[in-house]
Amino acid sequence: MKGNRVRLRILITMLVVVAAWASCFSYAKAEVKTLPSRDICMVANRVPGYPTIEVPIDGRTYYVCCKNCEARIRQDPALRYAKDPLTHKKINKADSFIALKDDGSVAYFESRESAEEYFARIKKTL
DSSP, rough: OOOHHHHHHHHHHHHHHHHHHHHHHHTTTTEEEEEEEEGGTTTTEEEESSEEEEEEEETTTEEEEEHHHHHHHHOOOGGGEEEEETTEEEEEGSSEEEETTTTTTEESSHHHHHHHHHHHHHHHHH
């Protein structure tokens, strides 16, 4: 019985190590994956996988996945902005360069160059 527990712990540890190694290896090779605004929900900051709703506000166009997100982005101006992960500048989501992260979420950047530098720095740390 005790021997089985030890074997199980060793197996679980090995699986965790292999999974961590594989995720680092695949991320290190990752390029900047860009997305058009119309393919994401700017409230959930994810790709919904179905057509989004176009929401014009103050001369800019935002995209959301549902009527609830449409109401939220209209009522809360803060949802229309993000912080560039590299420069930490506040940017309007409707004007930003959008990149897909490995976890399926999106990041907003002030430019393609900012996104490329951000992902290059992440790649170097791995």
